[in-house]
Amino acid sequence: MKKASIWMLSLAVCIACTQPEEPPTMDNIAEQYVKLMLEIGQYNADFVDAYYGPEEWRPDSKADSLPADDFISRANNLISQIQSVEGDKDRKFMLVKQLIAARTKVEMMNGKVYSFDEESKLLYDAEPPSFPESYFDSLLVDLEKVLPGEGKLADRYNEFVNQFIIPKDRLDTVFQTAIAEARKRTMSRYDLPENENFLLEYVTDKSWSGYNYYQGNSQSLIQINTDLPIKISRAIDLACHEGYPGHHVFNALLEQNLVNGKGWKEYSVYPLFSPQSLIAEGSANYGIDVAFPGEERVNYEKEVLFPLAGLDASLADTYYEVQGLIGKLSYAGNEAARKYLNDEISREEAADWLVKYQLNESERTLQRTRFFDQYRSYVINYNLGKDLVANYVESQGGTADNPEKRWEVFKELLSNPNTASTIK
Structure with missing residues (x-):
């Protein structure tokens, strides 16, 4: 046996x-x-x-x-x-x-x-475009026409936009109001979980201006960096980008549709340095236009946010004309990062480039080069990401004159697996 x-x-x-x-x-x-x-x-x-x-x-x-x-x-x-x-x-x-x-x-x-x-x-999963210095020089010519005068263009620009800084004692009121409006517009289009919510905090000593830490169960921690003065345009920017219909909504929809709905557990973790970030940042920036299309943003800010901040709304149209031109210079930041990270220029030369082509104040260039050090080529996700998302949504019929379709295509993009090479 x-x-x-x-x-x-x-x-x-x-x-x-x-x-x-x-x-x-x-x-x-x-x-x-x-x-x-x-x-x-x-x-x-x-x-x-x-x-x-x-x-x-x-x-x-x-x-x-x-x-x-x-x-x-x-x-x-x-x-x-x-x-x-x-x-x-x-x-x-x-x-x-x-x-x-x-x-x-x-x-x-x-x-x-x-x-x-x-x-x-x-x-x-993206190939960032490259622009010659002459391209940015031509954009500066347009700014010169809007901001005529003596002295350096960067000085004239900062003197003008510093009229639109939100006083610190009104910062929370302005931001809470902007987030509430962005949320209302998003919730009227999307059926998010009833318990979705966020906590807003103000922080310092960061290389970024705002951040969303998604907590799961449709909850987010949104942090706003107050190291530097915050201008009125950043209220809607950050409300949409970090909140509605940006990062908070993006993560909530992925959790709702893919993690809970389909059981795809890989979406329960978000590795920052990955293709998911191009869609996340690009959609968060494009989401501003989705929530506040055309003149709706300027009109809302003139009627609501400017008075709350105690700012003169009579200059709002000029302010946003200038901001629109500055937006076209966004790829200058990518060029600064490319040259700096490729060891073609020094930190000081990168800072000088940002002063010249993005008209940054010296304190802001320091924050920006710190961002290059910490996040490197991540910078492409904001502008290239936005352009790719915008082109995709509009190619699917989500044009400015068809807002219903735009919201629909945008939600589909946020709720499913997508990367740069799949939305070209």
């Missing part, structure tokens, strides 16, 4: 050894992906922007140094698995792009250097 028992045990072990492994599934891959992102995030504080998945998936320990080879190997293995399984092609395509970005970021954390354009392609 004893020999038979040993033989039976050996047979069982042998059979177990020859049993084929369970084939991978997209749900299993998604779980491995989430855990990998969370582990990478232990070595870079900015890497994981949001997580609201199972608590037991969080890592409980970390190595003393970055295990780059292990992370890269696991990312490559998951990419191979994705390509071998059946599943939603859009889901698979997006997850592969996210893993390529994660692999690239680990390589960079481990010391590998990519050019600005290579980094943009690998991290954000």
Whole structure:
């Protein structure tokens, strides 16, 4: 009996050894992906922007140094698995792009250097345009016509726009009012969870002007940086960008539609340096135009926000004409980042470029170069992202004269897997 028992045990072990492994599934891959992102995030504080998945998936320990080879190997293995399984092609395509970005970021954390354009392609699935200096010079000529006078154009510009700074004691009132209006306009179009909400905080010593930390369960923490004076135009900008129909709505819709609706757990983690960010930032910027199309924004600000801030609304039209021209110079910031990060110019030269072509004050150029250091090619997500989102929405019929369709296409974009190469 004893020999038979040993033989039976050996047979069982042998059979177990020859049993084929369970084939991978997209749900299993998604779980491995989430855990990998969370582990990478232990070595870079900015890497994981949001997580609201199972608590037991969080890592409980970390190595003393970055295990780059292990992370890269696991990312490559998951990419191979994705390509071998059946599943939603859009889901698979997006997850592969996210893993390529994660692999690239680990390589960079481990010391590998990519050019600005290579980094943009690998991290954000996008090819940023490049403009000659003469292009920005031509835009400055238009500004000269609107702001005539003596002295440097940057000085004249800042003297003019500094008339529109929100007094600190009115800042919260103006922002709360702007957010409430943006929320009202968005909620009239979208059926968001009843419990959706946000907490607004004012912070200092940051390289950015505003940030949304999505908490899950349709909750956000929105922070506004008050290091530098805030102008009236930033109220609607930040209300829409960080809140409605920007980051807060984007994350709430992904959670509602993909995580809860379809069970796609990979969307319970948001790795910042990934293609998801181009859609997130681009849609957040374009969302301003969706919520406040045409003259509606200027009219609302003149009638409501200017009086709340104690500002002279008679200059509002000129102010927004100037801001429109400044907006066309946004790609000058990308050029400064490209040259600076490619070691073609120094920090001081990058700051001078920003003063000349974005008319920044010296304090703001310091904040901007700090952003380049911390987030690198992430800068492309704001303007290139907006342009790609705008072109996509309008190509689907969501034009300015068809606001219903614009809201509809915009929601579809926010609620589904999308990356730069899928919306071209």
